[in-house]
Amino acid sequence: MKARRTIGKWLVTLAVLHGIVVCAGFFAPYDPGEQDRKSPYLPPMRLHLLDSRGNLHARPFVYSLKLRDGSYGQYEEDTAEPHPLKFFLRGSHYRLLGFLPGQTHFFAAENARIYLLGTDAYGRDQLSRLLFGGQVSLLAGLLGAGITLLIGLCIGAVAGYYRGWTDSLLMRLAELFLALPWLYLLFAIRAFLPLAVSPLKAFFLIIAVIGMVGWARPARLVRGVVLSAKERDFVRAARGFGATNAYLLRRHILPETSSVLLTQAAILIPQYVLAEMTLSFLGLGVPEPVPSWGNLLSSLQQYSVLVSYWWMYLPALAMAPFFLGYLGLAGSLQERGEAYKIETRSLGNLA
Amino acid sequence: MKNRRAISYSRWVLPSLLLSLFVFLGHIAVAFPPQKSTREELLVLPGEVGRPGGRLVVSLRGEPKTLNPLIAADARSREVIGVMQADLIHINRATQLTEPALAKSWKISPDGLAYTLVLRHGLKFSDGQPLDADDVLFTFRLYLDENVHAPQRDLLIVGGKPITVRKVDARTVVFQLAKTYGVGERLFDGLAILPRHLLEKPYKEGKLGQIGSLATAADQWAGLGPFRLKDYVAGQRLVLQRNPYYWKSDAKGNRLPYVDELVFLFVPNADAQVLKFQSGETDMISQLGAENFSVLSRQQRGYTMTDAGPGLEYNFLFFNLNDAGEKTSPEMQRKQKWFREVKFRQAVSAAVDREAIVRLVYQGRGAALWSLVAPGNRRWGNERLPRPPRSLDRARTLLKEAGFSWTTGPNGESTLLDSDGKPVELSILTSSSNADRAKMAALIQDDLKQLGMRVQVVPLESRSLLDRVTQSRDYDACIMGIASYDADPNSDISVWLSSGGLHLWNPSQAHPATPWEAEIDRLIEEQMSARTFEPRKKLYDRAQQILAENQPMIFLASPDILAGAKNSIGNFHPAVLEPYVLWNVEQLYLKNGTGNATR
Numbered sequence: 040m041k042a043r044r045t046i047g048k049w050l051v052t053l054a055v056l057h058g059i060v061v062c063a064g065f066f067a068p069y070d071p072g073e074q075d076r077k078s079p080y081l082p083p084m085r086l087h088l089l090d091s092r093g094n095l096h097a098r099p100f101v102y103s104l105k106l107r108d109g110s111y112g113q114y115e116e117d118t119a120e121p122h123p124l125k126f127f128l129r130g131s132h133y134r135l136l137g138f139l140p141g142q143t144h145f146f147a148a149e150n151a152r153i154y155l156l157g158t159d160a161y162g163r164d165q166l167s168r169l170l171f172g173g174q175v176s177l178l179a180g181l182l183g184a185g186i187t188l189l190i191g192l193c194i195g196a197v198a199g200y201y202r203g204w205t206d207s208l209l210m211r212l213a214e215l216f217l218a219l220p221w222l223y224l225l226f227a228i229r230a231f232l233p234l235a236v237s238p239l240k241a242f243f244l245i246i247a248v249i250g251m252v253g254w255a256r257p258a259r260l261v262r263g264v265v266l267s268a269k270e271r272d273f274v275r276a277a278r279g280f281g282a283t284n285a286y287l288l289r290r291h292i293l294p295e296t297s298s299v300l301l302t303q304a305a306i307l308i309p310q311y312v313l314a315e316m317t318l319s320f321l322g323l324g325v326p327e328p329v330p331s332w333g334n335l336l337s338s339l340q341q342y343s344v345l346v347s348y349w350w351m352y353l354p355a356l357a358m359a360p361f362f363l364g365y366l367g368l369a370g371s372l373q374e375r376g377e378a379y380k381i382e383t384r385s386l387g388n389l390a
Numbered sequence: 391m392k393n394r395r396a397i398s399y400s401r402w403v404l405p406s407l408l409l410s411l412f413v414f415l416g417h418i419a420v421a422f423p424p425q426k427s428t429r430e431e432l433l434v435l436p437g438e439v440g441r442p443g444g445r446l447v448v449s450l451r452g453e454p455k456t457l458n459p460l461i462a463a464d465a466r467s468r469e470v471i472g473v474m475q476a477d478l479i480h481i482n483r484a485t486q487l488t489e490p491a492l493a494k495s496w497k498i499s500p501d502g503l504a505y506t507l508v509l510r511h512g513l514k515f516s517d518g519q520p521l522d523a524d525d526v527l528f529t530f531r532l533y534l535d536e537n538v539h540a541p542q543r544d545l546l547i548v549g550g551k552p553i554t555v556r557k558v559d560a561r562t563v564v565f566q567l568a569k570t571y572g573v574g575e576r577l578f579d580g581l582a583i584l585p586r587h588l589l590e591k592p593y594k595e596g597k598l599g600q601i602g603s604l605a606t607a608a609d610q611w612a613g614l615g616p617f618r619l620k621d622y623v624a625g626q627r628l629v630l631q632r633n634p635y636y637w638k639s640d641a642k643g644n645r646l647p648y649v650d651e652l653v654f655l656f657v658p659n660a661d662a663q664v665l666k667f668q669s670g671e672t673d674m675i676s677q678l679g680a681e682n683f684s685v686l687s688r689q690q691r692g693y694t695m696t697d698a699g700p701g702l703e704y705n706f707l708f709f710n711l712n713d714a715g716e717k718t719s720p721e722m723q724r725k726q727k728w729f730r731e732v733k734f735r736q737a738v739s740a741a742v743d744r745e746a747i748v749r750l751v752y753q754g755r756g757a758a759l760w761s762l763v764a765p766g767n768r769r770w771g772n773e774r775l776p777r778p779p780r781s782l783d784r785a786r787t788l789l790k791e792a793g794f795s796w797t798t799g800p801n802g803e804s805t806l807l808d809s810d811g812k813p814v815e816l817s818i819l820t821s822s823s824n825a826d827r828a829k830m831a832a833l834i835q836d837d838l839k840q841l842g843m844r845v846q847v848v849p850l851e852s853r854s855l856l857d858r859v860t861q862s863r864d865y866d867a868c869i870m871g872i873a874s875y876d877a878d879p880n881s882d883i884s885v886w887l888s889s890g891g892l893h894l895w896n897p898s899q900a901h902p903a904t905p906w907e908a909e910i911d912r913l914i915e916e917q918m919s920a921r922t923f924e925p926r927k928k929l930y931d932r933a934q935q936i937l938a939e940n941q942p943m944i945f946l947a948s949p950d951i952l953a954g955a956k957n958s959i960g961n962f963h964p965a966v967l968e969p970y971v972l973w974n975v976e977q978l979y980l981k982n983g984t985g986n987a988t989r
Binding site: 072074076079111112132134140160161162237322326327328341342343344346347 | 660661664665679681682684685688743746749750753754800801802822825829832833835836846847848849
């Protein structure tokens with residue numbers, strides 16, 4: 040009962056986090072590709088309540104940042120005019136979930152641009168890029184994990200259920216995949232691909248590639264569950280009554296794997312988000328100007344950015360709550376799975 | 391970066407080849423018994439008098455491949471060879487003019503075909519062996535020998551024929567050109583005069599390509615430059631020592647160079663070079679990017695950073711104007727129909743925000759560019775060339791005139807359509823190792839998006855990029871940069887001429903593909919035989935104008951030459967020409983002379 044409650048908590052947290060990323064168009068103040076060429080590497084603006092004359096404002100506001108004379112990366116606050124934060128303002132066009140057109144943004148400032156997380160080399164809003172980048176990275180993680188689990192489930196179930204040479208062949212193949220240095224494999228695969236890949240194609244390629252690589256571990260876990268489930272009394276009874284293999288697998292055996300699969304999913308998703316980030320960081324992922332978390336971090340490869348613009352690190356922090364959420368969920372799922380196992384085992388003994 | 395190097399090599403190579411050729415010829419001339427002369431004619435350099443002693447440490451972006459000028463093709467080897475060898479006539483990197491070097495004077499015959507050079511008295515190689523005209527003859531024989539495959543050979547072919555070299559006496563050599571060449575004496579810059587006593591044997595045995603490796607014993611290698619080989623530690627450093635026979639002195643008559651040792655540390659990348667300089671391991675740094683420059687400027691401790699102003703590197707965008715005939719894919723045919731439309735190219739040029747490139751890519755340390763002659767080239771720019779500011783309206787008008795139109799999508803974004811109603815989509819190649827050009831590409835991508843073009847940026851490893859552009863010619867558009875090796879526009883001749891290998895939008899043409907390319911060819915050929923500055927300048931101005939009208943290259947920006955040195959280094963005057971900080975290496979000295987002055 041307690042496990043279920045913690046699972047619920049983690050799920051709500053994740054749902055909220057994902058909701059924000061899915062509705063990036065609404066929460067982000069600007070279009071992620073929009074370049075404000077007068078403000079490259081602008082540091083995050085501070086939200087004020089007290090203005091320069093010491094007056095208290097009810098509404099938080101920002102001061103615009105001006106380039107210091109003769110410099111190209113040093114800004115100072117222009118305290119002449121406070122720009123209060125306004126909510127639900129109309130701004131750039133976006134489409135929620137890819138089809139719902141909208142123009143209302145959660146927050147913005149009138150007659151000024153507001154950069155709460157600063158800007159990058161082209162003067163693009165880091166906050167907007169972070170939110171839109173999350174869409175790419177998280178979707179890649181979710182779809183990649185989905186593909187992996189599907190492949191893992193099929194291969195694991197077939198191997199565990201039919202045993203014999205099928206089992207040996209598939210499990211050796213799985214070991215081969217486990218032994219592959221997958222990052223280098225990804226490099227090699229990406230090198231074979233055509234030059235000019237549109238962002239959408241590149242995105243699906245990444246998903247396909249990371250999805251295909253990691254099936255070995257879930258397949259082995261599923262196989263273990265199938266092996267034990269196959270020998271359970273109720274399965275034997277059903278077979279005795281003349282149930283077909285397909286029926287047994289579908290009705291009795293695969294449901295047993297659900298807890299393993301869910302736990303695996305919760306572990307794999309953040310792993311795959313990280314994989315996407317690695318690829319994009321190294322320039323093998325989604326091409327600019329489409330943001331992804333890896334793309335956002337890739338400018339840190341330059342020493343000058345590393346030592347000069349601390350806000351370029353922020354995207355690395357942003358993913359922490361997501362990872363915590365997923366790993367917490369995985370922990371709770373595993374706990375529940377173990378509790379469930381103990382329960383059924385004791386029930387079985389009673390019977 | 392690499393492309394640029396590759397490109398500038400080939401240019402460089404020619405002059406250096408010429409130089410070496412001269413050197414060889416000099417050797418040949420040595421067949422006559424050398425005059426016994428104890429008199430030395432040192433070249434006296436003006437400027438601050440320094441103090442002798444100490445060692446200078448600089449970093450080199452990786453290990454040089456060779457010390458042998460006959461086979462050196464990479465920038466690192468050239469940089470090292472530059473301080474170990476000397477040429478007959480040298481281009482002063484500060485004034486950008488030619489000045490006497492090993493040759494103390496030269497005369498040009500009235501027809502402009504014969505150059506008579508007189509060598510200095512008492513010249514000696516760094517191993518103490520004397521130099522005379524035979525060494526010069528020998529050097530040029532090597533450079534011109536087809537079996538040697540010296541990269542300098544192409545340079546020494548003027549008017550389709552190799553330069554011939556003749557010895558008059560032990561110190562006088564005559565170079566005969568088949569055709570007048572605008573600035574013949576500039577050819578000699580960088581052409582190292584080689585030691586016949588060391589190279590004759592390997593040359594006869596056909597082993598020239600195998601000598602001059604970095605592992606060569608110090609006494610088996612010699613040159614006429616300010617430094618000679620001392621020690622080499624593979625993968626780490628190359629140590630050079632002062633050449634005691636060097637032929638220059640300061641105003642007080644002290645023989646140069648001042649420092650006892652020059653150490654090149656092999657450092658793999660720009661960021662590592664910055665760290666080494668910051669930590670004080672190296673004394674000077676050059677070829678800095680603007681961002682690293684501002685990192686270093688922000689926390690100057692014991693060193694000073696210098697912005698030498700715009701250099702000779704020009705970055706540009708160009709479209710694929712090759713004519714592959716029937717092999718062209720239908721898609722490429724459709725795209726080339728746009729690219730061949732001059733108004734399309736003009737529209738792209740009008741839409742490019744050069745000012746933003748200078749600000750965002752070079753942090754203001756650069757200059758916007760409208761011509762092939764970079765602003766660092768002070769004498770040759772065409773001041774009357776129009777420098778239109780960015781105008782999207784003008785770009786749209788031009789596109790409309792060329793038959794393009796727009797449709798508006800559901801989100802309010804507009805798409806540019808060609809005269810057949812197809813959307814305009816193209817990809818731009820850039821070198822993946824050059825962050826600056828990748829940034830330019832991202833800015834241009836956004837500029838062109840505002841015209842409704844959908845542009846993809848494709849970063850490619852530089853070798854395959856060059857291959858695609860010059861060999862397979864399978865691309866839409868490309869951003870590249872070239873650094874001229876000399877402040878005379880003739881150094882970019884293979885860009886100008888339609889037959890040139892660096893005529894990138896359509897290289898190595900058998901016949902000029904368009905009337906305007908034919909016109910440029912004619913102007914360039916004509917200036918080649920002009921002997922004085924004014925007519926040449928007029929012809930080049932006209933060629934620049936034609937280029938600006940037709941926009942086969944859309945010029946973007948030219949970065950400043952940025953460098954830095956410890957405050958203890960005297961006579962540090964970075965130039966905008968290669969080698970940016972080592973050009974006056976013989977005059978560099980350590981002010982607080984803590985060095986081991988053991989001389």
